[in-house]
Amino acid sequence: MHWEGVLPAITTPFTADGQVDHEFLARHARWLVDNGCTGVVALGSLGESPTLRFEEKVAILQTAVTALGTRAPVVAGIGAVGTAEAVELARQAERIGCSGLMILPPYVYAGDPREMLQHVATILRSTRLSCMLYNNPIAYRTDFLPEQIARLADEHPNLHAVKESSGDVRRITALRALHGNRLAILVGVDDLIVEGVRAGAVGWIAGLANALPRESVALFNLARRGPSPKLEKLHHWFLPLLRLDTHNKFVQLIKLVQQETGTGSERVRPPRLPLTGAERKAALALIRSSLARRPKEPALATRARP
Known part of the structure; x- marks a missing residue:
């Protein structure tokens, strides 16, 4: 796993x-890789993991692994209410053939650091797969501090990465x-x-992708090359859409962008509901305005839709 x-x-x-649309899921995963993505992360927050039954999660991982084969890795989001279920999901992901795990804090109970670190450590010990810790204190009310993450990495050699979603770029430098x-x-x-x-991140677990x-992919590659007029222009265009990922209803918003680009549907699973009324009108105005100014360079032209 890279x-x-x-x-x-x-x-x-x-x-x-x-129901989960497995046929579309397989096409979508292949299409993302066709368009330059290095793999996919399934069952994360954007994947509406808390609303999925255990057997649905396993089936989704199987569909993604079968669709991509050896072309690109599938990372399994490991989120659950309790540690035992998270461990079982991690073992199923390894059995299916996932290349890595993204370990989330428990969904409901946000305990003290001792409890949350023990939860993560138990999952790390249960698998041989390469693992990434997902730190998102805003969504999950658990904040893994840099010193705690460093200790986890020292104690568990299969912890290889961190998805940093605190919103504080100083965490990356720390x-x-x-x-x-x-x-x-x-x-x-x-x-x-x-x-x-710029602070040193080497990857992006992306939503609008x-x-x-x-x-x-173009924005990420340009950012890695350093400041340039091309980066500034693309970033300026993309930023209003990228900010949709920080909204409480980011799932509905990103799926609405998919629907507007013909790359998905706005259907979500309750308790989420599609946007309506003034909220939906405002979101569509922003999305359509941005898409009307979509960069036309050949390098950014998307391939056939999934």
Whole structure:
């Protein structure tokens, strides 16, 4: 598992009757890789993992692994209410053939550091797969501090990466100061990607890549090369859309962008509901305005839709 490049936090597509659309999921995963993404991360926050039953999660991982084969890695989001279920999901992901795990804190109970670190350590010990810790204190009310992450990495050799979603770019520099290049750091907040790369991040767990993979890959690659007029122009265009990833209804918003680009549907699973009324009107105005000014360079032209 190489923790680098653009790895979309792939959305979970649903049919009209609310079931997981495995046929579309397979096409979508292949299309993302066709358009330059280095792999996919399934069952994350954007994948609506808390609303999925255990057997649905296993089936989604199987579909993604079968669709991509040896072309690109599938990373399994390991999130659950309890540690035992998380361990079982990690073992199933390894059995299916996933290349890595993204370890989330428990969904409901946000305990003290001793409890949360023990939860992560138990999952790390249960698998031989390469693992990435997902730090998102805003969503999960658990904040893994750089010093705690460094200790986990010292004690568990299969912890190789951190998805940093605190929104504080200083966390990236702090992790690098503590561990150098021992841990790959990946940005988990879309509108922080340029700053994150400048601070030393080597990858991006991207949301808007579900609808705009070529633009996402181009932005990431330009950011890694350093400041340039081309980077500034693309970033300026993309930023209003990237900010949708930081909204409380980011799942509905990103799926709405997918629908507008013909790369998915806005269907979500309750308790989420599609946007309506003035909220939907405002979102569509922003999305359509941005898409009307979409860069036309050949290098950014997306390939056939999934």
